Amino acid sequence: MDDILKVGKYLVDHAEEIVTEMIDSALENVEFEVTDEMIQQSIKINVEFLTLLVDSFEDSNEVAAAELVKWSKKNGEQQAAMLSQLSTMIKPYAKNRLMYLENINRISMEHDLSTEDVLKINNRISYLLDVSMIETIFAYEAYRDDQLKDRQKEINELSAPIVPIQHGIAVLPLIGVIDYSRVQHLLNNVLPTIPTLDIDHLIIDFSGILTIDSEVAQHIFTIHNVLQLLGIHIMFTGIRPNLSMAVVQAGIDFTSFNTYGSVKQAIESLR
Template sequence: MHDKNKALYDYLISHANEITDEWLGKRKYSKNSVYSLEKDADYLRKTNQWVIQILSSSLLDAPNTIIELNEWAQKTASERVRTDTPIYEVIHQFKVFRNVFWDKIHSFVNDTTLQITPSDIIEWEKKINSTLDEVIERFTESYNEITTTRLVAQEALINELSSPIIPIAHEIGVLPLIGVIDTKRAKYIMESTLQQCTSLKISRLFIDLSGVAIMDTMVAQEIFQVIQTLKLIGVETTLSGIRPEVAQTAVNLGIDFSNLSISSTLQQALMDLHLTANKKT
């Protein structure tokens, strides 16, 4: 069996260019796809021949196959993420390549003078398909890990940009909140607000909710917790811009605004602060 495996290995390696050409020849025009027919095939050719080497080596139980497989998966996944290639496109190309690869194995069976038995083919099927499945699994794991890391970084950046405290006077700042606030973002707002108030030496903060269309009980509790926590570090807080529908929902949910400093609009809140300041002078 070893001689037959070695013969098939040699055959596949010697026909690696043909296998790659046949796979590339099945490409179609696809807008913004790395696999599109008009795209430069040099990188695709290189990575495909790497896969051929990995699959062929599995016939010989090569000790470095797993190492090569992991390296290919990480590098290729990184490139596919960088080019924004959807995972379904990659899986489709694996399917196309699998068929091309097995067609070449069938050609070997027809061309060779060796006596190939059904058990030989079954053994090859186990080794090759198992290795290819492992390639796909490792690739998707790497792809998911890279995209998840990217999404987490992007989410952190979006949260940071969407929760800035704007200093408007000595020790006075405004925190305009916009969009949907879920529990996760509300917790981020708390952490960020505390850090920013401390670093900016804010003692009076206006939290404007005019850009928030929906507020449920969990989010309201998080915002109230922000206010209470700010109070503990000496920051006086005023809410402004609560939409009527948000206020109605809050009332229906039994949320108590009585102990909070509230203004109808941010403009009014700032005017009130100016008037109060004038009266003290």
């Protein structure tokens, strides 16, 4: 163990030099443009990893992995912020892993470590590299999922605005694909604001809808019933044949609704 710790001290003392040399070699396998900022970030990440590796020499695999998991989660978010695709990060992993092992093995043999000690270091590096990659992928996916949720929220807000057009009259234009997420946004965010807008008549316009299924159609017509209970007169416009079929399949009775071909016709009916 003393010999392994001596190698560990050498690795820490020369970490930046060792890492920079390995990154220079790794760049030969990279198929995308690498900025100076990305190189410096990569050096920082790998120096931290090398230090964690050395610190783990006296620990069990389980203890070493627990410390690495915390670090890998942060690393995964940084990688997600820099790279647009997960495959960009994974593709060079096998070659870089082999290069990492070859360099550490060379240093270990230069310090006259026994074959047994070289294998111990080799196994520890392999184990921690795999743990790091797995946790980095998990963190990467979580970061991307959060980004997608934020973007979907923005899309929902932009695609279902309440537009006042005359005193007491407003239009709710539905645009794009109406799915469960969009309906939940309508129910939880748009619907509660309508009673505060001093609206007597609300025109819900379907002319911008691409697709809709029967379950979602049922939710939208539930919105109609809720607003009617609040004393708001609801009119539907722009209902095309594909939406009509979804409404029929949902078992919704059209006869109790005020429907018009266009927003203009609905406004004229109020006059």
